[in-house]
Amino acid sequence: MKPETRKEEIIKTAAKLFKEKGYSAVTMRDLATAMGIKAASLYNHITSKQEILKVIIISLAEEFTQEMNLIKTSNHKAIDKLQMIVSLHVQITVKNTYGMACLNNDWMHLEEQLDYYLELRKKYEQDFIDIIKSGIKSNEIIDSNPEIIMFSILSTLRSLYLWIPKKEDINSNSLAQSLSKVLISGINT
Amino acid sequence: MKPETRKEEIIKTAAKLFKEKGYSAVTMRDLATAMGIKAASLYNHITSKQEILKVIIISLAEEFTQEMNLIKTSNHKAIDKLQMIVSLHVQITVKNTYGMACLNNDWMHLEEQLDYYLELRKKYEQDFIDIIKSGIKSNEIIDSNPEIIMFSILSTLRSLYLWIPKKEDINSNSLAQSLSKVLISGINT
DNA sequence: CAAGCAAACTAACAAGTGTTAGTTAAATAT
DNA sequence: ATATTTAACTAACACTTGTTAGTTTGCTTG
Numbered sequence A, B: 001m002k003p004e005t006r007k008e009e010i011i012k013t014a015a016k017l018f019k020e021k022g023y024s025a026v027t028m029r030d031l032a033t034a035m036g037i038k039a040a041s042l043y044n045h046i047t048s049k050q051e052i053l054k055v056i057i058i059s060l061a062e063e064f065t066q067e068m069n070l071i072k073t074s075n076h077k078a079i080d081k082l083q084m085i086v087s088l089h090v091q092i093t094v095k096n097t098y099g100m101a102c103l104n105n106d107w108m109h110l111e112e113q114l115d116y117y118l119e120l121r122k123k124y125e126q127d128f129i130d131i132i133k134s135g136i137k138s139n140e141i142i143d144s145n146p147e148i149i150m151f152s153i154l155s156t157l158r159s160l161y162l163w164i165p166k167k168e169d170i171n172s173n174s175l176a177q178s179l180s181k182v183l184i185s186g187i188n189t
Numbered sequence C: 001c002a003a004g005c006a007a008a009c010t011a012a013c014a015a016g017t018g019t020t021a022g023t024t025a026a027a028t029a030t
Numbered sequence D: 001a002t003a004t005t006t007a008a009c010t011a012a013c014a015c016t017t018g019t020t021a022g023t024t025t026g027c028t029t030g
Helices: A006-021 A028-035 A049-072 A078-095 A097-109 A114-137 A146-158 A160-166 A172-185 B006-021 B028-035 B039-044 B049-072 B078-095 B097-109 B114-137 B146-158 B160-166 B172-185
Strands: none
Touching: A006 A028, A006 A049, A006 A097, A006 B097, A049 A078, A049 A097, A049 A114, A078 A097, A078 A114, A078 A146, A078 A160, A078 A172, A097 A114, A097 A160, A097 B006, A114 A146, A146 A160, A146 A172, A146 B146, A146 B160, A146 B172, A160 B146, A172 B146, B006 B028, B006 B049, B006 B097, B028 B039, B049 B078, B049 B097, B049 B114, B078 B097, B078 B114, B078 B146, B078 B160, B078 B172, B097 B114, B097 B160, B114 B146, B146 B160, B146 B172
16 A cells, blocks of 8 residues: 555645635635645645646646547547547546546636646547547448537536546446447437 | 616626636626726625625526426427427527536535525436436336436536537527437437 | 654735725716 | 716725745654
8 A cells, every 4th residue: 555645645635625616715724624734734745726736637637638549549440439438537537536526627727737738638629529520431420510429428528527426336337338328329219 | 678787797797707717716806807897886786796696596597497397397208308408408508608607617606595506406407307217117218327317418418508609600409409319319320 | 862854833924805985976867 | 956876986994815934843764
């Protein structure tokens, strides 16, 4: 068992608070209280409130970017790639629910790193659309507006953080499978 | 053309700012500057920052509640009811994009009205699930976890505010139709 | 035992927060 | 013409914000 550093503890606690109230509404004194220390003591471990946000969001965004690169350069069919994307989101959200909430709701409060984040997000969405387009070309996916399809799927995946903590028995694999079926095959008989 | 009251102007402007930065990050001075006046002058029209949030969110939540009551007591088939829900979300989001962003992101900053809001939301989601369950019973909808189905559809509908402003030519009806098709029939061939 | 270090503390600051009080100027109604 | 209303203003308040400086405490290592 690797001992978690104090800094990692702070970031984890911050992510939890950010999920509940949002970055702006959480004060350094709130965070300190949650850690059982005084606000000034936080600065022995982190350099600023902003740094906490940066670490939470950028590390997640880079993880998504990396995994997307593996998926898009793989040799699977488009539909299978979509399933891999669903699994990716489920897995990361299960592992780091608070961070995902933060990524979704507080990205606009990034300062130095805002442009970088937006760039990563834009690329991710473009890769997503390209996969859908290739699936349309290969006749795996209906010839409908790729943006609507992307938006529809990605909205659900991005909202997973709202829903996953409610389920006690989160089996990542079975959730990813159920979700893939609904998103890809629809719900009608 | 009914002349908009000053209070309505303030609330509209506030909703726009809240969408961009969130309730907590928008100061009364920000809002005043956006209105071209001083912060103290706002208080000739509104009683508090909190009141602005309340008006934006509660009026929308009540509108959804009212429309949901019409839909659920109607005589349509379950699938048609789902389509009506999709249309409802598209229509309200087109009409009040900023307010919908606020509803989705800032509800937790409600004070007096938080419990009331949560109650309305809970009822809405329960009605939604009941429609899905009735569709499963009548064999219109696949016999899958109703919660997953509800979550999947509602996540997309709740994220519409992120997507609708990007499209210049939003034809509500055609968007609702495309979206219904993707959400209900899926995307595979 | 001494030195070094990690991690907490108290005290304080400068800037920004929502909000109130009291006033003024122009438009509208009597 | 006078009175009322609307909507802005200046000045200030009490409090909260992120952050810095300097200090203390207890553990670990030479």
